[in-house]
Amino acid sequence: xxxxxxxxxxxxxxxxxxxxxxxxxxxxxxxxxxxxxxxxxxxxxxxxxxxxxxxxxxxxxxxxxxxxxxxxxxxxxxxxxxxxxxxxxxxxxxxxxxxxxxxxxxxxxxxxxxxxxxxxxxxxxxxxxxxxxxxxxxxxxxxxxxxxxxxxxxxxxxxxxxxxxxxxxxxxxxxxxxxxxxxxxxxxxxxxxxxxxxxxxxxxxxxxxxxxxxxxxxxxxxxxxxxxxxxxxxxxxxxxxxxxxxxxxxxxxxxxxxxxxxxxxxxxxxxxxxxxxxxxxxxxxxxxxxxxxxxxxxxxxxxxxxxxxxxxxxxxxxxxxxxxxxxxxxxxxxxxxxxxxxxxxxxxxxxxxxxxxxxxxxxxxxxxxxxxxxxxxxxxxxxxxxxxxxxxxxxxxxxxxxxxx
Numbered sequence: 542x543x544x545x546x547x548x549x550x551x552x553x554x555x556x557x558x559x560x561x562x563x564x565x566x567x568x569x570x571x572x573x574x575x576x577x578x579x580x581x582x583x584x585x586x587x588x589x590x591x592x593x594x595x596x597x598x599x600x601x602x603x604x605x606x607x608x609x610x611x612x613x614x615x616x617x618x619x620x621x622x623x624x625x626x627x628x629x630x631x632x633x634x635x636x637x638x639x640x641x642x643x644x645x646x647x648x649x650x651x652x653x654x655x656x657x658x659x660x661x662x663x664x665x666x667x668x669x670x671x672x673x674x675x676x677x678x679x680x681x682x683x684x685x686x687x688x689x690x691x692x693x694x695x696x697x698x699x700x701x702x703x704x705x706x707x708x709x710x711x712x713x714x715x716x717x718x719x720x721x722x723x724x725x726x727x728x729x730x731x732x733x734x735x736x737x738x739x740x741x742x743x744x745x746x747x748x749x750x751x752x753x754x755x756x757x758x759x760x761x762x763x764x765x766x767x768x769x770x771x772x773x774x775x776x777x778x779x780x781x782x783x784x785x786x787x788x789x790x791x792x793x794x795x796x797x798x799x800x801x802x803x804x805x806x807x808x809x810x811x812x813x814x815x816x817x818x819x820x821x822x823x824x825x826x827x828x829x830x831x832x833x834x835x836x837x838x839x840x841x842x843x844x845x846x847x848x849x850x851x852x853x854x855x856x857x858x859x860x861x862x863x864x865x866x867x868x869x870x871x872x873x874x875x876x877x878x879x880x881x882x883x884x885x886x887x888x889x890x891x892x893x894x895x896x897x898x899x900x901x902x903x904x905x906x907x908x909x910x911x912x913x914x915x916x917x918x919x920x921x922x923x924x925x926x927x928x929x930x931x932x933x934x935x936x937x938x939x940x941x942x943x944x945x946x
Contacts, residue, residue, distance in 0.1 A: 543677055543693045545809040547821045551876055561874055562817025565851060568866055572855050573640075581641050583858045587628055587838070588646070595621035598782070599760060603767045605774035614775075619782035620839075623789050625654045627841030628857065634663055636854040655786075656719035656752050658744040665722035671853050675798070675826035676806045682798065683805065685710065685717060686725065689897045691805045696900045703898035707891075714787035719745055756783065789839075792887055796830050797846030799890035802879030803828040823850035824871065829864070829880035836883070837861065847878065 544550045548558055598617030604610035630653030632638070638646045652659045665681060673679035677693055684690040688707060689700045710717050723741055727733040756779040764771035797803075804825045814822070827850045837844045837860075845860035848867055855863075871878035896904050 543691065543805040543807045544825065545807040547806075547810060547818055547825060550804075550825070551821065551874070553821075553874060553876075557874060558817045558821060559815070561870060561876075562815070562820050564870055565817075565820050565867075568863060569852055569855065572852070572859050572863065576640055576856060580856045580858060581638075581643075584629070584633075584638050584641075584646060584856070587624065591621050591624040591629060594618070594624070602760070602775045602778055603764045603771060605764060605778055606768060606770040611774050611778055615778035615781045618778065619785035622654060622782050622786040623839055626786060626790055627793065627843070628838055630654065631841050632857045634659055635667060637856050639854075654752075656715045656745070656749050657721065658748045661722035661741060661744065662718075667853070671850065673811070674823055674850060675804065676808055676811060678808055679811070681721065681724075685721065687717075688894060690799055690893060692897065692901055692906060693805065693807075694897075696897075700898050703894050707894050711788050711791040712784065714791040715783065719749065756780075793840045793843050795890045796883060796886040797828055797843050797849075798826075799893055800828045800879060800881070800886040801889045802877055820851060821876070823847070824867075824876055824878070826850070827879070828886060829878075830883045830886045831880060832883055834861075844883075847880075 548555065553561070594617045598614045598619075598621060601610050601614035601617065605614055630651060633646055633651045634648050634653065636648040639648055641647075644650055648663070653662075670680055670682045675683060677683065677691060684694070687710065688703055689696060723738070723745075724733060728738065757776055760779065761772045761775040764775045806822060806826065810818075810822065824847055827846045829847050830844045832840075832844055842857035842860045843849060845864050848860040848863045849857070851867065852860075852863065868878050870876075
């Protein structure tokens with residue numbers, strides 16, 4: 542069921558929604574004012590650990606022709622790539638650590654170890670996804686252009702292949718994300734600005750060349766110094782590490798956006814949406830998962846997806862403590878707070894993928910209310926998306942170029 546009015550859905554008055562917004566603003570201000578040495582030490586420690594694992598993995602692969610060294614090297618490299626993508630790169634590029642004024646750990650300078658250029662990620666993810674979270678036709682992350690993830694999305698015979706498309710997306714996740722900001726449909730219909738397309742393709746080509754050259758040419762040839770027999774094992778170890786990173790990041794992202802309880806919205810919700818209503822939409826459209834501290838670090842703290850969507854530019858290491866306050870507010874205002882074990886959240890997302898591969902008439906809705914009419918599957922362009930008020934801090938205003946006061 543897609544929601545067109547979050548106030549009506551939650552049965553809250555405008556005064557109650559505004560008060561919720563003020564309480565969340567107060568929480569944001571409290572964390573902003575308390576950022577300090579302990580937070581800076583945290584991100585620097587994580588970066589040190591990640592780089593240490595990457596170096597140890599690379600060095601171990603100099604003996605990759607021996608099976609134990611191959612396993613150890615691939616494992617350390619895989620963990621390093623997961624940490625770099627999830628807890629470091631993703632969060633640094635959100636501007637979470639810009640307050641430190643460290644030019645090496647800053648959203649304007651960080652380029653992460655994956656195929657999509659940082660500039661395109663910050664547009665497709667930080668601006669489009671976080672501003673238009675789960676709004677049908679506006680948020681391109683709803684199915685990534687290949688999966689039908691809401692009953693309101695029109696069914697197409699190609700959706701019958703969703704189990705296959707989903708497996709390919711998980712396996713090749715970094716390559717799918719690399720193309721995410723291009724808008725393939727607009728290219729096919731010749732609606733894409735040729736100059737913008739050419740610039741994006743040049744960025745992607747350079748980034749992919751660097752990634753392939755690093756993982757599958759430079760480092761494998763480097764290990765030949767201790768014997769030519771190390772080259773092929775090093776290539777397979779790098780491929781295994783990348784595969785582990787792809788599948789893990791895919792699963793974590795799907796667990797935060799597609800379990801039962803993570804709602805979708807129609808574009809009517811965007812009309813005159815206030816900051817407080819934006820907060821409410823984030824709470825209704827996101828889902829958390831439970832687990833150990835290590836699990837949360839390895840997932841980039843996205844087990845606290847609700848808190849991340851409320852405060853995407855606040856330090857990720859603070860989400861755990863913030864979640865206690867957010868959950869209390871959810872209870873206070875009788876707002877759903879969707880959470881559960883990791884396996885259950887992904888199981889529900891997978892069930893949705895399989896179920897929506899079929900037309901609606903063959904499956905039953907999980908919602909009591911009838912779904913809204915189906916919507917155009919076409920992606921909206923930036924020009925078609927409404928200008929947004931400043932919802933998440935100055936960094937988003939600077940990055941999107943479409944933010945109003």
